[in-house]
Amino acid sequence: MGMAVLRKTLPQMLVSSAFLAPLFLLLYGFFRDSLGPNPVEKITHETGQWTLRLLLATLAVTPLRRCAGMPWLIRFRRTLGLLAFFYGLLHLLTYVWLDQFFDWKAMGRDILKRRFITAGMMSFLAMVPLALTSTRGWIVRLGGKGWQRLHRLVYLAAAAGVVHFWWLVKSDIREPALYGAVLALLMLARLKKKGRQAPRAPVSTSGSG
Amino acid sequence: MRGRNPFSLPWSMVTPKHVYLSRRRVLASLLPIPAVAAATQRLEGIRKTGYGQGEKLTPYEAVTGYNNFYEFGTGKEDPARNAKNLRTRPWTVRVEGEVLKPRTFDIDEVLKLAPLEERIYRHRCVEGWSMVVPWIGFPLAELLKKAEPNSNARFVAFESFYDPRQMPQAAWAGIPFPYMEGLRLDEAMHPLTLLVVGLYGEILPNQNGAPLRLIVPWKYGFKGIKSIVRIRLVKNQPPTTWNLANPREYGFYSNVNPQVDHPRWSQAKERRIGELFKRDTLLFNGYGNEVAHLYEGMDLRKYY
Numbered sequence: 001m002g003m004a005v006l007r008k009t010l011p012q013m014l015v016s017s018a019f020l021a022p023l024f025l026l027l028y029g030f031f032r033d034s035l036g037p038n039p040v041e042k043i044t045h046e047t048g049q050w051t052l053r054l055l056l057a058t059l060a061v062t063p064l065r066r067c068a069g070m071p072w073l074i075r076f077r078r079t080l081g082l083l084a085f086f087y088g089l090l091h092l093l094t095y096v097w098l099d100q101f102f103d104w105k106a107m108g109r110d111i112l113k114r115r116f117i118t119a120g121m122m123s124f125l126a127m128v129p130l131a132l133t134s135t136r137g138w139i140v141r142l143g144g145k146g147w148q149r150l151h152r153l154v155y156l157a158a159a160a161g162v163v164h165f166w167w168l169v170k171s172d173i174r175e176p177a178l179y180g181a182v183l184a185l186l187m188l189a190r191l192k193k194k195g196r197q198a199p200r201a202p203v204s205t206s207g208s209g
Numbered sequence: 210m211r212g213r214n215p216f217s218l219p220w221s222m223v224t225p226k227h228v229y230l231s232r233r234r235v236l237a238s239l240l241p242i243p244a245v246a247a248a249t250q251r252l253e254g255i256r257k258t259g260y261g262q263g264e265k266l267t268p269y270e271a272v273t274g275y276n277n278f279y280e281f282g283t284g285k286e287d288p289a290r291n292a293k294n295l296r297t298r299p300w301t302v303r304v305e306g307e308v309l310k311p312r313t314f315d316i317d318e319v320l321k322l323a324p325l326e327e328r329i330y331r332h333r334c335v336e337g338w339s340m341v342v343p344w345i346g347f348p349l350a351e352l353l354k355k356a357e358p359n360s361n362a363r364f365v366a367f368e369s370f371y372d373p374r375q376m377p378q379a380a381w382a383g384i385p386f387p388y389m390e391g392l393r394l395d396e397a398m399h400p401l402t403l404l405v406v407g408l409y410g411e412i413l414p415n416q417n418g419a420p421l422r423l424i425v426p427w428k429y430g431f432k433g434i435k436s437i438v439r440i441r442l443v444k445n446q447p448p449t450t451w452n453l454a455n456p457r458e459y460g461f462y463s464n465v466n467p468q469v470d471h472p473r474w475s476q477a478k479e480r481r482i483g484e485l486f487k488r489d490t491l492l493f494n495g496y497g498n499e500v501a502h503l504y505e506g507m508d509l510r511k512y513y
Contacts, residue, residue, distance in 0.1 A: 036286070037271035037482045038338060101486055106475065114473055167473070170336075171383030171454060172283035 012079045019083045022050055023090070040098045047091035048120075052165065054084035055158045056182050063189035078134050081154070085131040088124050116167035123160035126153045158183055250412040252325060252345055261329025267340035269409050271482045276416045277334065278435055279382035280371065288416035291378055295436070297420040300370075304352065306441035307362035312355065316420045320406055322355065323347035327410070328403060333465045333494045335429035339479045344424055345407030350398045358394065358442045365397040366390075366447035367423060368439040384454045390434035391447040391461065392425065393503075401426055401499055405433075427493040427500045429463045460513035464504070465494035469513045 026043055029035040035042040058080040065073045100107050110117045130151055132138070139147045162183055166176035278288035281295075300316040314322070325345055333339045353365070371387035373379060379386050396402060403424040406413055413419040418435025425432050431451055441447070451459035458472055467477045467490040478487040493500050504512075 037268075037275035038285070038480070040480065040485065041338075098485065099487075106477075110475065113470075116473055170283075171279070172381055173383060174381055 011075060015076055015079050016083060019050075019054065019080075022046060023087075040094070044091065044094050044099065047087050047094055048165070051084055051087040051091055051123075052158075052161050052179050054080055054087060055154070055161055056179065056186065058084055059154065059158055059183070059186045063186055067189060082131060082134060084157075085127045088127055091120075092124055116164050119160045119167060120164035123157045123164055126157035126160065130154060130157070155187070251410055252407045252412060254325065255345055255407075255410065256324055256326045258326050258328050261331070261341065261343075264329055264331065264341045265483075266329065266343060267482050272340060272342050272408060273414045273416060275482065277336075277430065278416055278418065279384060280369070280376040280379045280386060280388070280436075281416065282378040283382055287378065289414075291376075292415035292419075295375055295415040295419065297415065297436075300420050300438075302352075302421060302437055303439045304356040304442075305439070306366075306443050307359050308442050309357035309359055310355070314352070314355075319352065319404075319421060323351040325406065330403070330424060330426040331494050332424070332426065332430055332433075333479055333490065335431055335459070335463065335471060335476075337474060337476070337479050338482055339490075340482050343409055344403055344405045345410070345413075346403045346405035346424070348400050349402045349404045349423065350400065352404055352440070353397060353442070356442070361444050362442035363394050364443050364446050365392050365394060366441040366443050367392075367434045367437055368441070369434055370436040370438045384450055386450075387438075388434060388450045389448060390423065390432055391449045392432070393446075394442070395503055396425065396500075399500060399503070401496060427464055427496040429465060431459070432463050462504075462509075462512050464500075464509065464513075465490060466492055466509055466513070468492070469510055 026035070026046055030039055030043065033039070058077060061073045061077040061080065064070050096102060096107065100110075111121050112118070130153055133142065133147065133150060142150060162176060162180045165179060166173065169176055274289050275285045276288040277285070278292065281288040281291040298316070302314045302316065302319060303311075304314065305311040324347065326347060327343050327345050329341060329343045331339060332342050367390045369386070369388035371379070376386075392402070403426075405418070405422045405424050406420065408414070408417060413422065418433075418437075421437045422435040423433045423437065446461060449459075449461060451463075452461055465476075470476050476490055479490045480487045491497070
């Protein structure tokens with residue numbers, strides 16, 4: 001890798017490493033047997049929570065960039081989005097493998113019958129096309145407008161993710177309510193801005209090569 | 210977490226300096242602190258029983274570190290952390306209602322009411338995990354008989370201790386307290402139904418429902434009400450906390466049944482704590498030979 005490329009991608013690599021730390025802590029804990037009495041539950045909760053946190057972080061980029069005067073944040077939007085997808089994939093894999101042990105029939109029933117699983121699956125499926133089209137090549141192929149329209153699926157992914165969490169808890173709704181409040185705030189920031197602002201900058205400034 | 214503003218305390222509550230200093234001296238002189246010793250007090254003269262032979266016990270650390278006790282927080286590790294200072298002495302249990310001899314028992318009296326037995330039971334939580342626990346106690350029937358239920362008594366209603374000052378986390382649990390549970394009288398009198406005062410050979414740790422809790426091994430764990438202060442024999446089916454909170458998800462009976470799903474998840478399998486993969490859940494948690502007759506002719510889908 002050339003020095004120029006390295007310099008250009010270093011910030012993203014640092015952000016990725018930072019947000020991969022929770023995964024390494026989980027792996028370390030799993031093999032050290034230090035994740036508590038129910039390690040599978042712990043892994044499920046942690047990967048799910050990090051998916052939501054990273055989705056919200058991704059959604060925070062645009063409002064922060066505009067309102068807080070941090071235009072450079074855009075460089076991290078794709079990284080954060082891909083990390084969210086990665087944790088979502090791990091979360092799903094935990095369910096498929098460690099929780100259901102590839103019992104496809106049981107999982108099919110779950111997805112149809114259990115609304116919190118339906119919502120979770122919806123959130124994940126909404127992220128798949130976003131991860132697949134996250135490259136500059138796809139922005140060109142879909143055209144700025146088309147790409148942007150497709151990537152509005154992120155709102156569905158985040159909302160379904162919060163609902164998934166909300167429908168899962170038994171009675172103490174503090175945590176999902178907190179995620180829901182942050183999501184509502186981020187959406188509100190968008191609505192307010194949209195009225196006043198000129199059309200957005202072309203999306204091709206996103207991503208970083 | 211939130212707490213009361215310390216600056217809002219009146220001066221009358223401030224400990225005088227000399228008391229505060231002398232208490233430090235006293236504590237220092239008493240090391241190791243007796244309160245800690247009391248937390249792991251052994252129970253003597255326990256009769257071993259044949260229940261649960263061949264079952265692999267769930268480690269002590271998991272039994273006492275992974276709990277649902279919403280008065281002390283809704284996280285599994287919260288009760289072990291937050292129940293430390295629960296005062297379990299003095300403690301009384303009131304037995305009343307449709308009985309000939311309503312009585313208030315002191316906890317130390319309860320401990321001597323009947324010979325203590327160790328019984329290894331499977332414990333299945335409605336959330337889909339399970340444990341194997343060596344409980345110590347005696348059949349609930351022994352206590353109920355002392356109060357002599359009258360002919361009107363058809364159900365038993367239980368109530369937990371609740372003190373918001375000792376249980377500040379309860380405010381966030383999302384369910385009302387005091388916690389209430391109930392059984393049909395024949396379920397309550399069944400020899401498997403255990404009044405528990407200990408586990409693993411020692412006095413019941415606070416996070417497990419000290420000083421006195423119920424264990425009904427063929428029902429989901431939440432039926433095993435903790436830190437009991439009141440037992441009332443009644444004519445009609447009593448209200449129970451989780452059933453009130455969500456009647457579709459938590460029935461009055463709540464017998465372990467792999468065929469009847471919780472609306473949000475399947476009950477067909479369970480994860481035994483300490484095992485990676487799930488095992489099949491058994492009807493009545495495997496105690497069908499002993500208890501199935503209690504529900505003969507009943508539609509278990511309707512009376513879940």
